[in-house]
Amino acid sequence: MKSAPQHLRTLSFTIGLGERLDWDAPVDSGSVPKDGSSFDAIVVGGGPGGSAAASFLAMNGAKVLLLEKAIYPRDKTCGDAVGGKSLKHVEELGIKGILEETPHFRVDGIVFGAPNGKEVRIALPEEEVEQREAGYSLPRRQFDTILFRNANDRVLEAGGAVIQGFSVKHVHIENDCVTGVSGTHDKKEFHFTAPLTIGAGGYTCPVAKAVTGHHDEPMVDKDHYCGAYREYWTGVEGCEDWKGAIEIHFIDGVIPGYFWIFPVGNGVVNVGVGMVLTEMDKQKTKLRALQEWVINEDPKFSKRFANAKMVEKSGKGFQLPFGSPRKKVPSFQPRRSAMAGAICVGDAASLVDPFTGEGIGNALLSAKLAVDLVYEKYSEGFTSEGAEEYQHKLWGELSAELTNSYKLQRLVKRKWLMNFFIGKAVKKEELQRALTDMIASKEAQGQFHSKWWMVKTLLF
Numbered sequence: 001m002k003s004a005p006q007h008l009r010t011l012s013f014t015i016g017l018g019e020r021l022d023w024d025a026p027v028d029s030g031s032v033p034k035d036g037s038s039f040d041a042i043v044v045g046g047g048p049g050g051s052a053a054a055s056f057l058a059m060n061g062a063k064v065l066l067l068e069k070a071i072y073p074r075d076k077t078c079g080d081a082v083g084g085k086s087l088k089h090v091e092e093l094g095i096k097g098i099l100e101e102t103p104h105f106r107v108d109g110i111v112f113g114a115p116n117g118k119e120v121r122i123a124l125p126e127e128e129v130e131q132r133e134a135g136y137s138l139p140r141r142q143f144d145t146i147l148f149r150n151a152n153d154r155v156l157e158a159g160g161a162v163i164q165g166f167s168v169k170h171v172h173i174e175n176d177c178v179t180g181v182s183g184t185h186d187k188k189e190f191h192f193t194a195p196l197t198i199g200a201g202g203y204t205c206p207v208a209k210a211v212t213g214h215h216d217e218p219m220v221d222k223d224h225y226c227g228a229y230r231e232y233w234t235g236v237e238g239c240e241d242w243k244g245a246i247e248i249h250f251i252d253g254v255i256p257g258y259f260w261i262f263p264v265g266n267g268v269v270n271v272g273v274g275m276v277l278t279e280m281d282k283q284k285t286k287l288r289a290l291q292e293w294v295i296n297e298d299p300k301f302s303k304r305f306a307n308a309k310m311v312e313k314s315g316k317g318f319q320l321p322f323g324s325p326r327k328k329v330p331s332f333q334p335r336r337s338a339m340a341g342a343i344c345v346g347d348a349a350s351l352v353d354p355f356t357g358e359g360i361g362n363a364l365l366s367a368k369l370a371v372d373l374v375y376e377k378y379s380e381g382f383t384s385e386g387a388e389e390y391q392h393k394l395w396g397e398l399s400a401e402l403t404n405s406y407k408l409q410r411l412v413k414r415k416w417l418m419n420f421f422i423g424k425a426v427k428k429e430e431l432q433r434a435l436t437d438m439i440a441s442k443e444a445q446g447q448f449h450s451k452w453w454m455v456k457t458l459l460f
């Protein structure tokens, strides 16, 4: 098993709490079930969506099989920001206290940078952070391991099984209904069956491929998929503490994408850049080179990175499937994510926020929604009617915020508008307050699309 870069591993020990709670220890999943075994539910993927789904199912008494390709603890390419929405579900899973005992960076504000270099820092006063749960940032290796360990223990306790190092290769469909999966573990082939399969394998999830394929609908829409590249750095000026702001910069040369600097504590910083795939194709952008250019050539950032060092081998690219509404949607928004016998959650259902790039919250929320629906109405079998109901519930819950975020994503494409907007925000408290609301509450984003509110706030 690969170990974490030293800087990330020491995070669990430097403040002494890690010794009490060694989140970085391997997760013991016990014995591998026999080929051909049957379960109440199979969960493909043990990221936040899969770990939450498996936990919620086990909490309902189901005999679950949780299959994860990697071996925990494992890294996941991410910005590492865990917002208030995620924390709410982490609490439901009973592990918020455990998470808080491990080292984490407390986010008390957000810095937005305009293409002309101006910056506005939207502060979240301490009592607001407490009240609204603005969030944390911490390495996904740490966050995901805590979630996975919880799922592992709950699933085993309820009589199910967990296999790490298991790659699902095929999803079995009989009479238009998913009946199970097969794949490999330790070079051996296994086939498992269940009346319900939850697809939580991220943006390349085999269950999502089977579901979209079954409905003859495209899985990838490049207008709504984002490429992103991340590195860990130490010694970045202004990122030394355990509490502070995360930073989002709209830089000339990076727009319509953005450059982020998210401290994760202990002087370690998650630094990355992201852009929608169609824009990357148009501009022939290579994200690693773009990030190198920002760090070395941009006058503001080259200064802040002058004495910084990249954590070795921490540079990784990945994709984000956005939940933005499609213009020509073949059936359901944002795309098909369920069929008889199968439900997709998280990135497998394409639910990442198209403005902020946050996807953990929606992965947890969709897992909860899926399991609740199954237990409310479909415990005797997940039918195609159930699949339609899931789509309606999911979009009913998320359409307002995802549509608002999509509009914001399109607004920030305009350089002059960002300069103007951030220039105003530096001076206007009302705008700063609205931005605070937007960070803490997705619903408040709606205000940004009231034309009258915009005109009034920006001009007067």
Ligand SMILES: Cc1cc2nc3c(=O)[nH]c(=O)nc-3n(C[C@H](O)[C@H](O)[C@H](O)COP(=O)(O)OP(=O)(O)OC[C@H]3O[C@@H](n4cnc5c(N)ncnc54)[C@H](O)[C@@H]3O)c2cc1C
Pocket (backbone or CB within 6 Å): 044, 045, 046, 047, 048, 049, 050, 067, 068, 069, 070, 076, 077, 078, 079, 080, 081, 082, 083, 166, 167, 168, 169, 200, 201, 202, 203, 204, 205, 206, 228, 229, 230, 272, 318, 319, 320, 345, 346, 347, 348, 352, 357, 358, 359, 360, 361, 363
């Ligand atoms: C660069 C970048 C920055 C981001 N920044 C943020 C951020 O700051 N905050 C935020 O909230 N979100 C962020 N996101 C989005 C976030 O990472 C995802 O939305 C989130 O991880 C989705 O969780 P998930 O469980 O659905 O999928 P994943 O986290 O991708 O988990 C999927 C799991 O399935 C496993 N798997 C895959 N295929 C198989 C298979 N065939 N068989 C078995 N197992 C399989 C994988 O190993 C993995 O463990 C970012 C994403 C990227 C790429």
